[in-house]
Amino acid sequence: MxxxxxxxxxxxxxxxxxxxxxxxxxxxxxxxxxxxxxxxxxxxxxxxxxxxxxxxxxxxxxxxxxxxxxxxxxxxxxxxxxxxxxxxxxxxxxxxxxxxxxxxxxxxxxxxxxxxxxxxxxxxxxxxxxxxxxxxxxxxxxxxxxxxxxxxxxxxxxxxxxxxxxxxxxxxxxxxxxxxxxxxxxxEMRTPRRVNSIKKNNIHIGFQMGASSSERCWPVKNFVRVASQILNSDNTARIVLIGAPNDIYLQQEFMELLSSKYHSRIDQLIGKTTLIELTQKINKLDLLVTGDTGPMHIAIALKVPTISLFVTAVPYATGPYQDPELHKVILGAVMPLNYKIHSHIMDVISPDKVISEINTILHNRE
The missing domain is CATH 3.40.50.2000 (Glycogen Phosphorylase B;)
Structure with missing residues (x-):
């Protein structure tokens, strides 16, 4: 009114x-x-x-x-x-x-x-x-x-x-x-800042754990499970945590749940980068795992492969629109029975599904 x-x-x-x-x-x-x-x-x-x-x-x-x-x-x-x-x-x-x-x-x-x-x-x-x-x-x-x-x-x-x-x-x-x-x-989306080409000797996988609302955040425990699997199977891979300052609590939870043997291979960048620096960091990634977020769109604009997780958001409206060969959307259905089984609605997307898609994307880039 x-x-x-x-x-x-x-x-x-x-x-x-x-x-x-x-x-x-x-x-x-x-x-x-x-x-x-x-x-x-x-x-x-x-x-x-x-x-x-x-x-x-x-x-x-x-x-x-x-x-x-x-x-x-x-x-x-x-x-x-x-x-x-x-x-x-x-x-x-x-x-x-x-x-x-x-x-x-x-x-x-x-x-x-x-x-x-x-x-x-x-x-x-x-x-x-x-x-x-x-x-x-x-x-x-x-x-x-x-x-x-x-x-x-x-x-x-x-x-x-x-x-x-x-x-x-x-x-x-x-x-x-x-x-x-x-x-x-x-x-094609564009970033206003030019970014430098990057040469890397190992795999860098980014995690954007925060989102505009809690219902769009895939639970941290799932990111930890994915990270553990990736780091265990490739001893040169690194996980890069990105996000805004108000997402620092997610990074803290992630580090608490992750085995200490992997801590040295985690780049904890949440709340530490300007948008200009964030764009450069995303450009260094081989892959970004994310919900429907601003960093997802930066990655798409930079032609960095993404795995985007959609349950309550609508991918046909705000998901990847260009370069479909670079981006995988994992879509979970909202159903009444899901609320009985899962403590968080985003849990309908399983870590195993995300791990499988990561392996497929990285294999195809070789």
Whole structure:
């Protein structure tokens, strides 16, 4: 209910601000354009790292379509340093999605002139499209995930009922701009930082044990069982633990459960790397075992093989989309009887299944 009132207030404000009942006239104006050439574009991607990486194919397509345009990327503060040297945008502005920070956001946008086009790939409504219209953008494209008439009336174009991968959703949204969206390379994610090629003498397998919610975390005991099997069968292999600072407790549990004879072959990197450093570390891996996480998307972008574990998340929407030969999705079913058998829903994926897939991937790389 609170969200509805926010949308209603924004709707009333925009009617006064624009002196119009809605933004639908922009659709007619867009279709009437003989040449859809835009010189100043703002792109919103202000949520999680995984969201941003899945937005990179669309951002790259926009850059390729409008090579001479000045493109401003509006992102989350946490990713500013990671994105600073990206080649698909000319300027970065950070925004926390809060209404009280809109004046500063508009000030920063206007420093580069009034935008012709706003593309909202992933952000929080209603303040994203509010700020886009207040910036003076003539056309506003937004990826909507739910039908909402109070949002739709203020958009030039939107997607809200697409069943498929998130990457393809974004490409469908920008297709009317004349962007190339059909070639195989169009769906490839990109990291904004260049990474160095790595030469290794032994196998490095990464474990991303944390996730956005506990129900998406494969239990630590299962990671320990996989690690023990791999380290026992290959005395040169190393396990690399990666993750955010709030995942350190998972690393501590892992080390407590793992036999001490293997401790020297564990790289404990959870909470110790910046995003730039994390990207370099993932690039060194031969394989990453992970849930539906930001690091999974980094690995995919870097063409590092992954084994991704999905039970409550939906792989057809957020799992690997490019290079299917490099990535194995293990999908577990949610069923009432599973709750009787397993203490955690992710336990429906067995360590033996993961070990088998690891062995297959490593064998195929030889």
């Amino acid at each position: 609170e969200k509805y009132f926010k949308h209603k207030l924004v709707d009333l404000f925009l009617k006064v601000y624009t002196k119009k009942l809605d933004f639908t006239q922009s659709r007619v104006e867009f279709n009437d354009l003989e040449e859809k050439n835009f010189s100043n574009i703002i792109i919103y991607s202000t949520t999680a790292l995984g969201d941003f990486l899945m937005n990179t194919p669309a951002i790259h397509a926009i850059r390729n379509r409008f090579k001479d345009a000045f493109i401003t990327l509006i992102c989350h503060q946490n990713f500013k340093s990671y994105l600073e040297h990206g080649t698909d945008w000319d300027k970065i502005i950070t925004w926390n999605n809060k209404v009280n920070h809109i004046p500063n956001l508009l000030k920063e946008i206007k420093k580069s002139g009034t935008p012709d086009l706003a593309v909202i790939l992933h952000s929080h409504n209603p303040y994203d499209y509010l700020s886009a219209i207040m910036s003076g953008a003539k056309f506003v494209f937004r990826d909507n995930y739910n039908e909402n008439k109070l949002i739709e009336k203020w958009l030039t174009n939107y997607v809200d009922s697409f069943r498929g991968h998130v990457i393809q959703r974004k490409l469908e949204l920008i297709k009317p701009l004349g962007c190339e969206t059909t070639s195989k390379s169009c769906i």
